[in-house]
Amino acid sequence: MPAKTFAIANQKGGVGKTTTAINLAAALAQAGLPTLLVDLDPQGNATSALGHEKVEQGSILAAVHDSEPLAGKVIQTRIANLSLIPGETDLAMLEAELTKKEHYLHQFKKHLSPLQEGGAFKVLVLDCPPSLGLICMNALAASDSYIVPMQCEYLAMEGLGQILNVARGLKEAGANPGLDLGGIVLTMYDLRTNLSRQVEAEVRKHLADKVFKTVIPRTVRLGEAPSFGQTIFEYDPFGPASAAYNALAKELCARFSLQA
Numbered sequence: 001m002p003a004k005t006f007a008i009a010n011q012k013g014g015v016g017k018t019t020t021a022i023n024l025a026a027a028l029a030q031a032g033l034p035t036l037l038v039d040l041d042p043q044g045n046a047t048s049a050l051g052h053e054k055v056e057q058g059s060i061l062a063a064v065h066d067s068e069p070l071a072g073k074v075i076q077t078r079i080a081n082l083s084l085i086p087g088e089t090d091l092a093m094l095e096a097e098l099t100k101k102e103h104y105l106h107q108f109k110k111h112l113s114p115l116q117e118g119g120a121f122k123v124l125v126l127d128c129p130p131s132l133g134l135i136c137m138n139a140l141a142a143s144d145s146y147i148v149p150m151q152c153e154y155l156a157m158e159g160l161g162q163i164l165n166v167a168r169g170l171k172e173a174g175a176n177p178g179l180d181l182g183g184i185v186l187t188m189y190d191l192r193t194n195l196s197r198q199v200e201a202e203v204r205k206h207l208a209d210k211v212f213k214t215v216i217p218r219t220v221r222l223g224e225a226p227s228f229g230q231t232i233f234e235y236d237p238f239g240p241a242s243a244a245y246n247a248l249a250k251e252l253c254a255r256f257s258l259q260a
C-alpha cells in the first residue's frame with residue numbers, strides 16, 4: 001500500500017497549519033504509523049517546532065533544483081516512527097524554480113513518489129506555506145487528500161472557498177484527478193465566544209461530514225510548545241490540546257482506514 005499523503009493547506013497564515021501538521025503527524029506516529037512530515041514553508045516553522053534546524057540543501061528544494069533523491073533528505077526525529085524532511089530559508093526560491101520546470105505542477109509528485117511507494121511510510125504530511133502558489137499547488141498535486149485547518153473567525157468561510165476552488169481547478173485540469181478534501185479542522189476554538197460557535201455552525205451546515213468532529217481548543221500551551229522545540233505531547237501531554245490532536249488522529253485513521 002502506498003503511503004496516504006495529506007497536504008495541510010490554507011492560504012491564510014496563522015490559522016494552525018503548522019501546529020496541526022506537527023501534532024497530527026506526531027499523534028499518528030505515536031499510534032504506530034510510520035509517518036513522514038515534509039516542511040514546505042520557507043519559514044521552517046515545522047522544522048524548528050520539532051527542535052530541528054533548517055538545513056541548507058536539506059529540503060525538497062535540493063531535490064527539485066539538483067535532482068537529488070529526496071530520500072537522502074529524510075531525518076529521523078527523536079519521536080519513534082516520525083521522520084522529517086526539514087525546511088530551509090531558500091525554499092523561498094522554490095516557487096521561482098518551479099516555474100522554470102516542465103511539468104511544473106508535478107515536481108513534488110515526481111520526487112515524493114519513491115517515498116510514497118517505498119513502503120517505509122504509511123502516512124506523509126505536507127505542511128504548506130500560507131499562499132496558493134506553486135508550492136501549495138505542487139503539494140496538492142502530490143496528495144491523496146488535503147486537510148484545511150480553519151480558525152473560527154470572521155470571514156473564515158470566504159477563505160475556505162478559495163482553497164476549495166483551487167483544489168477543484170487542479171482536479172478538473174487533470175493535475176490530480178483523485179484529489180479529495182480530506183477534512184476541515186476547526187482550530188483555536190474558544191467555546192466561550194459566540195464567534196467560534198457561529199463559525200462552527202456555519203461550516204458544519206455547508207460542509208457537514210467534511211468537518212472533523214474534533215475541534216482544537218485555543219490554549220496557550222500550543223503557542224508555547226514550539227519555542228521549546230516540542231510537540232504538544234511532550235510539552236503538555238495531559239492537557240486538552242494533546243487529547244484533541246490524538247482524537248483528530250483517531251478520526252483521520254477511521255476516515256481513511258489507516259492502521260498501524
Ligand SMILES: Nc1ncnc2c1ncn2[C@@H]1O[C@H](COP(=O)(O)OP(=O)(O)O)[C@@H](O)[C@H]1O
Binds near residue numbers: 217
Ligand atoms: N489551538 C491553538 N491555540 C493557541 N495558539 C495556537 C493554536 N494553534 C496554533 N497556535 C499558535 O498560533 C500561531 C499560528 O499557528 P501556526 O500553526 O504557525 O499557523 P500557520 O502554519 O497556519 O501559519 C502560532 O504561534 C501557534 O503556536
Ligand SMILES: [Mg+2]
Binds near residue numbers: 045
Ligand atoms: Mg505554518
